[in-house]
Amino acid sequence: MRKASSLLLTAILALSTLAACQNNTGNQDSESGTPGVTEIDFWAATNPPQEAFWKKVADEFNEENDDIHVNVSQMQESPTSEASVQSAIAGGEAPTFSENINRGFAAQLANSQALVPLNEVEGFDELIESRNMAETIESWEFSDGSQYVLPIYSNAMLFAWRTDILQDLGFDDIPENYSDVLEVVEALKASDNEKFLWAKPDLGSPEGWTRWFDFFMLYNGASDGNNFVEGNELIADDEAGKAVLEFMSQLEGENALLTSEASDPFETGLGIFSDLGPWSFPYWSEQFPEMVYGETFELSGPPVPDGMSTDNVKTFADAKGIVFYASATEEEQAAAMEFLTWVYSDPERDLQWFEETNMPPARDDLTSNESFNAFLEENPALIPYAEAVPNGVPPIDNPNYNDIQTQIGEQAFNPVVRGEKDPEQAWKDMKQAIEGELQNE
Template sequence: MKIKKVASILFAASLTVSGLAGCSTGNKDSKTAGSKNGVTTIEFWAAPNPTQQVYWKEVAEEFTKENPKIKVNVSPMKESPTSEASIQSAIAGGSAPTLSENINRGFAAQLADSKALVPLDELDGWKEVTESRKMENTMKGWEFADGHQYVLPIYSNAMLFGWRLDILKELGFNEAPKTYSEMLAVAKKLKEKYPDKYVWAKADLADPTAWKRWFDFFMLYDAASNGNKFVEGTKFTGEAKAGEQVLSFVDGLRKENALLPKQAKDPFESGLGIFTDIGPWTIPYWADKFPDMKFNETYTLALPPVPDDMDPANAKTFADTKGLVVYASATKEQQKAAMEFIKWVYANPDNDVKWLEKTSLPPARDDLTSNDAFKAFFDKNPALQPYAAAVPNGIPSMDNAKYNDIQTLIGQQAFNPVVKGEKDPKTAWKDMQKAIEGALK
């Protein structure tokens, strides 16, 4: 699922956090809701994506055959105006499902602040789920500031950077650069040989829209800071050294005239730019629309470059990742049934194999490259193997209800001005920090 299609996640104008809190427990204490003739019915909202809906309906049917006392009704969540707004409306109206998927960490923070979610770690069976699914490393980045876990990540797109390998080889480089100095060396060679080409050609670099920072600033920052959380609770915890290194690196590319922050048609595919963020959803798209884009021939994939004093082998990166939540409005009986369903799904790696085959989204587990259950899939899809290997390196979005405002400030105060040459890196970081600390008060 391409997160950019649904990344602008805002509370509906008519809803408030306090309003959600007041409506989030409407049927929690009802002893009869969801239960009839000894059968507990739970409502599951699947993402507004046909492949995911098919998957969940199939596994729900299989689960009910083995567990006849629990019925799982699967239906797609509405996405008008957004799936997030439909969830908020349902909570406010007392019609929230028992559980749903399609929740990222930032949106979960909004819902958790309003007491609309159940802490999953307080439900019996939580530890069993994370252990049987081999999620120890993946889950480390998901703990919320209050120490709880509100989301079980389903998939994790640990974002990678694509490099035009064919053009790198023309410049005398046989592999993707791994450090800032290596990348700047590529920039110099590129401009010498091809003055009209750029390292990074992408209009989003100069756009302050909040979600766009996931695919440039945070990919680089997560690598430079070794996965620093940036914001924890109501405190700005960003590492100045890492942040300034990232901004100085971007400024270095600008000084080499290696950035093109303007609209261009298919800049990476055309070779106008030789470096860009790539998600796993791009691979099947290229197979259909750009068949000349061949893995390890035309392009290669790599973790983000890191400062010269860091080991690039295990660099962290931003993870486009969403998962399951259980809503506080569900009865205790429904919450228990929901956990039984979750346990059943993730006790068997074949269910994650089926998910991968239907969606091409890497399951959020640490053993994708070592578990034989996934071997046949990745043998057939070698370009997706780097994403599988990077899952444990993925850092999810921040768990702060104001993340949309915070990420807008990153663009406005720091990243965009540096790209445009309007601020030096140190000033940009200080201005950004001051603005974010003000927003967090």
């Protein structure tokens, strides 16, 4: 069924792209009717701060340019933003470019030839250099060697530790490897058996997206960012993957995991370790003012297997970016690249983005570029996220990423967390299931 759907979508895309090219009138602003003006449409994410940012910079750009006009509108989210994008493409109504695209969804669109390889658009290399993001974008390369997504932000996911509780247990340093974590667990359970290391219902959920915030954080750390799938081949690091499952199995054996529902378990101290994104801080400032960085909690990269370096540990990057749609003419693509180059040529615009969205721009120099110094000094909890941007690994670039990640949960991660499978068997079962998925593509 999936293959048939994919073929149908590909056929529809081909027809819609042809229709779009035939219906495109070229250098004319539909609002003003001014000849010689290339009009391009940009879809912003449904997050209000993001839409406000893009409308503001587009207005500034339009005022400075007589030959390009950027129209910004909000991406529809009914039933999902991904479904809205696919529907627009199939109906020949896709914009020139849009944000809010993760690497996994981009793989689906690229597989249907709905996206433009950005590295084939003139000016892309100069954009990467001027924004100082060469290191950050390396992990975004697709298995065919192309770059289909320009990352806007990179929430390199970190783990938070309740350092006030650690200190009460006699630990002054954040655990960095698995043995350190297990030592903390032993002390925690001896102190209060009703407390847990990691209290999170999603640990027991098979839904594909949940693996980004547990398995892939730990796997990227254990494998030093090794790819999991490349094209139609499973290339996961066996040693790292089994080490992650063994670590989770040990935690389960110590009753250190809570998968039942609990209200704000980390904030209340029921759990002392939690995956955390920077979007939590506005909520904390209103609901949990006692959560103070450097006093009650600290941030770190994923713990890693014993013996691994704990410098620059890789992690999962909750990150999305901009794509160009194949229905856009070369002239529109060039205009879109000119607009993006203008936006990202000035780090002050990335600062504006950071201030308004709390999401770290996908740059290599967030902690060294003086443009960001004052903001980070005022928001010290964001500094670890800024430092971790180059270490963030985005989602796998496979069109069936959700099915693959569901198999990770159903065959391996979930049963290990429940104590139903040993890590060796779980990893073997997972590999067999995923290889079956890949063979069916």
